Amino acid sequence: MITISKELLDELLKGCERPEDLLGDAGLMKELKIKLMIRRDPWPQCGRVSPKDDAGGRVDGASGL
DSSP states (O other): OOOOOHHHHHHHHTTOOSHHHHHSTTSHHHHHHHHHHHHHOSSOSSSOOOGGGOTTOOOOTTTOO
């Protein structure tokens, strides 16, 4: 099991003053979820093409990646 320190939580919550800052559409939880998934597996097996594998520089319109 992973332990998250109180210091890390405090750092993450520094800019959160309202519930929307934490849980809103542009809130910390959404950003954190996205960043963790990218960090964990930047190109999961979902049919996307890694930029380094795509010589045309194409951008996936659905994901913006």
